[in-house]
Amino acid sequence: MNNMATELIKTQGVSSTLKRRNTAQRYLDHKYFFIMLSPVLLYYIIFHYAPIYGVIIAFKDYKIMKGISGSPWVGLDNFKELFTGLYFIPVLKNTLIVNFYKLLFGFPAPIILALMINEVRKPLFKKTVQTITYLPYFLSWIVLSGIITEFLSPSRGPVNIILTMLEFKPIFFMASVDWFRTILVSTEIWKTVGFSAIIYLAAIAGINPEMYDAADVDGISRLKKIWYITLPSITPVIVILLILTSGQIINDDFDQIYNMLNAKVMSVGDVIGTYTYTEGIQKMNYSYAAAVGLFKNVIALIVVLTANFIAKRFSDETIF
Structure with a gap:
């Protein structure tokens, strides 16, 4: 033995x-x-x-001259200030609202665009549409914010010129608390939808064409082929990207919002990214800004893990 x-x-x-x-x-x-x-x-x-x-x-109570190791420990004091202060909770609320709208309307947009492009039968027209839709992705938010500001200008912007011609009063969109979040969400979709659609187009290209040939033999319409063949075939990609994107519910696009933000819309547009920049860079409150960033990253990790757990319960497609 x-x-x-x-x-x-x-x-x-x-x-x-x-x-x-x-x-x-x-x-x-x-x-x-x-x-x-x-x-x-x-x-x-x-x-x-x-x-x-x-x-x-x-x-810590970080002091530049003392360095990280020489600065005194303060424990959780920065986090206590975080949750008891007057400004962080409204900023957190703005971040969640803006990012929820971006997830709600922005996530399906490239899927819909990819399905529409896939149904185009003329290669030249398909390539033209792809080029036009993903071109804004390669422009920085500094350039795009200037274009958008001019486009929506109350005095010389084409939108307000049309409104004036229709005998409506001009609207100062960029300084309106009612319109600012809509502008953030719509411009984010406009900038990223074409580039994000490439992933789904690649997934669609990997679908076995024999499935579509069999559907043609059975006389299935193009809409039903999308619903019963295309969408189920790219569902694994959709699920994985949804899990990864869910973490962005707490991570705002600093470049976009910082370049569009102004004093008139701070109450609805000030998010964690701009708040951290103000506290950490402008006010040099580095320890507090680090606490804000750490809190944001921990919440993002929890959201991703939760989304992955839920996906695992209902599907075999997860990130781990």
């Missing part, structure tokens, strides 16, 4: 050793791919993982 146990242990040991050797050999066989990947790995190590050390200033 002891001999059998000894032999079994030896066999398992040899097996694990062989697995390690095989794994190491596979890495060596593909070493050039890892060399090509090294710049990306270095980028994440230097700019994403190494700075994690600085998170501890959220628990």
Whole structure:
């Protein structure tokens, strides 16, 4: 009996050793791919993982001259100030509202666009539509905010010129609390919808064409083919992207909002990103700003994990 146990242990040991050797050999066989990947790995190590050390200033009264290690510990005082202050809760509310609208209207938009482009039969027209729709993605928010401001200008913008011609009063859209969130959501969709649709077009391109041929033989309409073939086939991609996008419910687009924000719409447009910038950079309250950022990232992680857990309960497609 002891001999059998000894032999079994030896066999398992040899097996694990062989697995390690095989794994190491596979890495060596593909070493050039890892060399090509090294710049990306270095980028994440230097700019994403190494700075994690600085998170501890959220628990300190950080002083520049004393440095991170020399600054005194304050425990959870910054987080207490976070939840008892007058400004953070309205800012959190604005962030959740804006990002919820972006998720509600922005997430289905590229799916719908991809389905519409896929149904176009003329290649030249299809390429033209794709180019026009994803072109705004390559423009910075600094450029786009200037274009949007001019486009919606109450004195010379084409929208207000048309409203004046129809005998309506001009509307100062960029300074209106009723319109500002709508502008944020619509411009975000306009900028990203074409580029995001590429992912779904790639997923659609991977669908077996024999399924569509069989549907044609059965006389199924194009709308039913979309509903019963295309959408079910790209559902795994939709689910995974929905899980990843759900974390953005707490992460605002700082570039967009900062370049469009003005004093008139602070009550509805000031979000966590702009609030952190004001506290951390302008007021140099670094510890408090770090506490805000840490809180935001923890909430985003919880949202992603929750979305992944829910998806796992109802579907086999999850990120882990």
